Amino acid sequence: MDWVSWFDAPEYGFARQVLQRGVAALFFVAFLSSLNQFPALLGERGLLPVPDYLEGFSARRRPTLFRWRYSDRLLRGVCLTGLAISALLVAGIPQLGPPWVPLIAFLALWLLYMSIVNVGQTFYGFGWEMLLLEAGFTVAFLGSDQTEPPRTILLLLAWLVFRLEFGAGMIKIRGGREWRDLTALYYHHETQPMPGPLSRQAHLLPKPFHRLEVLGNHFAQLVVPFFIFAPQPLASAAAGIIIFTQLWLVASGNFAWLNWMAIVLAFAAVSDPVAHAVLPFLPLDGDPEEGSNPPYWLAITLVATMLLVVLSYWPVRNLLSKGQLMNASFNRWQLVNTYGAFGTVTKHRVEIVVEGTLDEEPEDSADWREYAFKGKPGDLRRLPRQWAPYHLRLDWLMWFLPLRTVHEEWFYAFLTKLLEADQRTLRLLRADPFDGDPPRWVRVNSYLYRFATRAEFRETGERWVRMPLYEAIPPLSLGGSRRRRR
Template identity: 70%
Template sequence: MDWFAAQDYEIARQVLQRGVAGVFVVAFLSTAAQFPALLGEHGLLPVPRLLEHRRFLRGPTLFRWRYSDRLLRWVAWTGVALAASVVVGLPQSGLPWVPMLVFLALWLLYMSVVNVGQTFYAFGWEMLLLEAGFTVAFLGSDAMPPPTAILLLTAWLVFRLEFGAGMIKIRGDPAWRDLSALYYHHETQPMPNPLSRFAHLLPKPVHRLEVLGNHFSQLIVPFFLFAPQPIASAAAAVIILTQLWLVVSGNFAWLNWITIVLAFSRISDPVVHWALPFLPREGGSGTVLPIWWLVPVLAVSALLVVLSYWPIRNLFSRRQLMNASFNRWQLVNAYGAFGTVTRRRIEVIVEGTLEASPDDTAEWREYQFKGKPGDPARMPRQFAPYHLRLDWLMWFLPLGSVREEWFYAFLGKLLEADRSTLRMLRVDPFDGERPSWVRVRTFHYRFATRAEKRRTGLWWMRDQPRVVIPPVSLP
């Protein structure tokens, strides 16, 4: 029975529990701040309207029979409090079922939000957080060693996350196969950060090496997560370093951060102390797992193994699904990202005017968003791991159609000068006053070259304006 006790992975457990809980804190804070304006009683896609057709719900939710913004805030702030308690280590100081109950509560609370979140919560990292929260719930407490089975299942989650992303790239855009994908990606990614322009301006041979490194990290390294130590720790370290490069070169909400945390499942204590000898060595937390704890852990492990059939089949399918859940509980999912690389950055720009006639002589003022590019002179900001949901969906508009239900609702809120909607923006050019008209234009954006930056001071160059929604007003 000693095999079931991973005595050399206490640091890994601490990182997993506290790290996943830290991401839950960010996720619930994002929900408390943004959900009412986006999906609340008077939001762009109101949840009460969704609940009128319950058959469209994605899965279980506490809001199935009743929703209110007040209840939503109770859920969000309860989630923040529970997750913060794990970050500081309170539940871990008790019996193993205490952190288990806390994580299962976080899983259920956040799943309740995601399952009514519609397009604003349709991102792959939502289900990733849910699966991670459920899995690490069974790592136990400081009273006994972490279970080996749960650590391996966490590594299996990292494998699906990385290998799935690698396969979706190889099977998708030819730019990943001819190594040119990074010629475009740093510039066209959903939300660049302060270093994205620097990364974009690197020489093309460096970009090709980036793509090769990505393929190595996602298609080869994940297999070594299941090798003996210290090989498994080295594989996890490669994944962590790759994710850190993505952290410093872009804004991908908490996707990179939670991947870093989960990769620690394969880093053993001896390797940590070899790399960081100044860290104190903790006393042992026992050598065996009691049968009353081992039985539920093995039962959950068996469940996750059985549920793995569907994502395994998906990995080897020619029609591989990206970011797909195969059950209502969003456990053991399929992951992937950027199977297609956008070559040109098209930004949707929303403008308004106070003038009665919306012709070319009118003074049009631009609404500025917090994260997405707008003002060409403004340096991109760092927001990850925080998720700006409205800004992200603005990036998807030119990839499909601006005629989305939520976007027209957004334009209506701007015409009403709705305060909760305007708080989601960086700049309201009318300081709370209602515009007479709003319109939508698109521009081609590209990063300024070094010479252009020196000459103009601009971060972005934009041209090719095109009106995609002509001036509209309230009836």
């Protein structure tokens, strides 16, 4: 039948390999991040303990394996299981069997990670969490090496790329004026949540180049996504532009696995002949075996296609709405979501600096020492590190504090953990200035940070220049003692 032959897409074998292994690799990173950080942030004795959260939890609204019981041991079991399955998929082992084997593997990753996200509270409130879940569910239906890639699933993955890119572009056009007057990147490289090692150099580029960056961004997000549905080789060219722009974002910042996921998903539009033309060492597969897709697999993928098409109604309506939502899910399974980021750009970088002292009295003359974070700026001389696709959740939330309020429950819990010298919490930091001893007092100050000019860097060796702003939280000690300034 003609429609059955159209359903098969044998010319996208390389794309399937990239999609399955790439998404699995990002699941591996996500589970590793949770294994290392979740117990300290959200565990039984974490900053926002999951057992307390589950007391008022609606399982119908947020499905999770932790619905009945949470323990740090169970969380580690979930993460280790996710790591093992992800590693097998990256190695391509489940793909060697019937198509239902990688299907079950990816659906297991989806359910395991959704269980973590749905109790992760503010520490898991990022758009790339739902992006990973949606991508994992969708690539589950790409089949195995024994079948041909299903065209409808590839189209749905292209549709995911479209929503990711076009949604982000529309958020910017509808957002701050700086995106429309092309000045957004005068600031963004400097004020983004977690700069990378090249962010300062990107910020110091001439302003005309920054305006070209914004124009290029608008072209890549508002025009190019339409062409990923075009015939080949135009679709592959559109995917190539998306990949190139995402690589620039990878080089200039740390946005967890957001950019890496966009790169992986863009391969849904790259055909084997184009991939071979660009990378001649890639083999071109011969003609696929006729009738290699069993009827049951055709039925499964068509049901999945119809489900995702029906769920697309709400994201389409959101894209066309003047009140467009950013990073929102319209169902409790977090499928076919809407995406977007940085509708407005912060013009100034305010950093929250946490200090402690061993002195009896918390006067300004006391020996105050700063706690050093792994990713967020602090030390003026330190070159920002490249962390993405790994996600430093504490560091990211620290960026939001001056934009919202420092008086958040998790932040006061964090300060208490510092006063207790809690080892799990201290392991989230780059350095403890007290080598494991509990300080008597902690306080929180705010500073205005900016990148040093090239002349300033040559003179001082410092990559950042900072100016004190105000005391955000006066000195605190265990037992609720609080020293107020006179």
